[in-house]
Amino acid sequence: MLPKIGIYKFDIESYLCDFKGNVRLSLIGDYILHAATLHAQERGFGYEEMIKDNCTWVLSRMVIEIFEYPQTNDTLVVETWVENVSRFFTQRCFRFLNQNQKIIGYAHTIWAAININTRKPIDILAWSPEISSYVGDIQNFPIEKNCKIPQVHNDNPVFYIVKYSDIDINKHTNSVRYMEHNMDMFDFSILNEKNIRRFEIMYSMESNFGDKLSFYKQEINPNEFLIEIKKEDVSICRSKIIWE
Amino acid sequence: MLPKIGIYKFDIESYLCDFKGNVRLSLIGDYILHAATLHAQERGFGYEEMIKDNCTWVLSRMVIEIFEYPQTNDTLVVETWVENVSRFFTQRCFRFLNQNQKIIGYAHTIWAAININTRKPIDILAWSPEISSYVGDIQNFPIEKNCKIPQVHNDNPVFYIVKYSDIDINKHTNSVRYMEHNMDMFDFSILNEKNIRRFEIMYSMESNFGDKLSFYKQEINPNEFLIEIKKEDVSICRSKIIWE
Numbered sequence: 437m438l439p440k441i442g443i444y445k446f447d448i449e450s451y452l453c454d455f456k457g458n459v460r461l462s463l464i465g466d467y468i469l470h471a472a473t474l475h476a477q478e479r480g481f482g483y484e485e486m487i488k489d490n491c492t493w494v495l496s497r498m499v500i501e502i503f504e505y506p507q508t509n510d511t512l513v514v515e516t517w518v519e520n521v522s523r524f525f526t527q528r529c530f531r532f533l534n535q536n537q538k539i540i541g542y543a544h545t546i547w548a549a550i551n552i553n554t555r556k557p558i559d560i561l562a563w564s565p566e567i568s569s570y571v572g573d574i575q576n577f578p579i580e581k582n583c584k585i586p587q588v589h590n591d592n593p594v595f596y597i598v599k600y601s602d603i604d605i606n607k608h609t610n611s612v613r614y615m616e617h618n619m620d621m622f623d624f625s626i627l628n629e630k631n632i633r634r635f636e637i638m639y640s641m642e643s644n645f646g647d648k649l650s651f652y653k654q655e656i657n658p659n660e661f662l663i664e665i666k667k668e669d670v671s672i673c674r675s676k677i678i679w680e
Numbered sequence: 681m682l683p684k685i686g687i688y689k690f691d692i693e694s695y696l697c698d699f700k701g702n703v704r705l706s707l708i709g710d711y712i713l714h715a716a717t718l719h720a721q722e723r724g725f726g727y728e729e730m731i732k733d734n735c736t737w738v739l740s741r742m743v744i745e746i747f748e749y750p751q752t753n754d755t756l757v758v759e760t761w762v763e764n765v766s767r768f769f770t771q772r773c774f775r776f777l778n779q780n781q782k783i784i785g786y787a788h789t790i791w792a793a794i795n796i797n798t799r800k801p802i803d804i805l806a807w808s809p810e811i812s813s814y815v816g817d818i819q820n821f822p823i824e825k826n827c828k829i830p831q832v833h834n835d836n837p838v839f840y841i842v843k844y845s846d847i848d849i850n851k852h853t854n855s856v857r858y859m860e861h862n863m864d865m866f867d868f869s870i871l872n873e874k875n876i877r878r879f880e881i882m883y884s885m886e887s888n889f890g891d892k893l894s895f896y897k898q899e900i901n902p903n904e905f906l907i908e909i910k911k912e913d914v915s916i917c918r919s920k921i922i923w924e
Contacts, residue, residue, distance in 0.1 A: 451714060451717065453848070453849045454844065455849060455851045457849055460845070469695050470693060483694050599863075600698065600864050601704070601706070601860045604695060604698070605694050605698070620844050622844065624889050627844055645868050
């Protein structure tokens with residue numbers, strides 16, 4: 437049996453960085469999904485095994501805290517482990533280190549598994565009993581895992597049509613693309629002067645090619661924003677973003 | 681001295697693929713830039729060396745032909761070499777192979793080098809005489825390198841404001857983001873039924889955060905399209921896209 441914890445390294449190339457030379461938060465999102473994919477695949481409950489049964493993993497919630505952003509030529513080390521598994525959800529933790537083994541952040545994710553044809557949840561424990569043997573509360577995990585994000589109050593949405601680049605192999609808008617759309621709602625001044633310290637997102641519905649979405653943003657406290665993405669008045673995802 | 685040709689391997693993970701399971705053309709664009717970056721860096725004329733002198737490489741033109749798209753779990757092998765260098769431009773070739781050593785495409789790029797403060801071209805041969813020693817016409821190169829792309833005729837542009845995710849470490853819209861915006865101008869039917877066989881792009885001006893751009897598309901022949909991106913009536917980049 438492989439160790440419960442999986443460790444993956446990513447080299448930060450300049451073309452992966454934003455205008456400040458920081459790795460983009462959405463790229464950290466990509467690395468989270470990639471590390472989760474590899475960890476699950478190596479242990480027999482990954483995408484390739486699921487798709488044989490017409491199933492796939494779907495990200496339901498994610499919290500990311502970054503204390504120090506990796507920059508060009510840095511290496512980001514992503515550690516991940518399964519924290520918990522129940523019938524319809526599994527929880528996975530992440531710890532981020534830089535090349536000097538300094539802890540620079542954490543993330544926590546909640547996943548469901550769905551049938552790709554019915555889009556309905558499947559029973560995870562029935563599909564993969566072996567996932568339970570990898571559950572372990574391995575590292576000290578100091579960040580708040582909960583994300584309860586209220587409805588956003590704003591009457592002036594930005595409209596957006598879902599395009600080719602938004603859609604992934606699961607034929608819906610990729611979870612990380614919502615993060616990019618979130619980032620793109622901020623002004624240059626805040627992007628230039630501050631970094632996102634904490635990012636929370638909860639996904640409640642899928643969107644597909646050609647869907648007309650509305651993006652709503654609300655500042656609830658200084659440096660604290662909510663963003664909601666809706667399709668015809670139904671919430672697709674909500675985020676809470678804290679800058680510092 | 682390192683060999684003239686550089687060989688780089690990229691693993692195609694599922695989250696990097698489009699809704700058909702094909703690697704996105706824009707990702708091939710990323711790999712082209714990444715392979716060029718590594719090749720130049722290893723040979724002493726890369727981004728890190730240039731930035732010490734306040735200079736950077738800027739992509740001027742690119743042609744990509746793909747005969748067979750890599751899919752999830754494939755490995756893409758990118759070979760690159762410097763074909764030519766003159767005072768203000770250097771030309772670089774790419775050959776793409778799959779994991780079975782089958783040639784699946786080619787690309788050709790033309791680069792300028794600019795001072796990041798004045799945004800004016802610098803003399804490449806004066807800056808790095810050693811680049812000349814790596815020039816070599818190494819592989820048979822069967823695709824048409826020229827890209828002369830005419831002005832686009834269309835009176836109904838799509839408008840777009842340049843956002844955070846568009847801007848890279850050079851503080852302008854990333855070359856590959858224009859490719860994504862190009863792809864996003866096509867309907868589902870053509871994206872679903874065909875693949876891009878040949879993609880040409882020429883960059884003539886930079887765009888920056890907050891710029892209002894207009895995207896124009898014109899079908900000049902069956903399966904053959906032109907796209908032009910303008911800022912206040914000045915051309916930023918033009919593309920020609922052939923589907924098959």
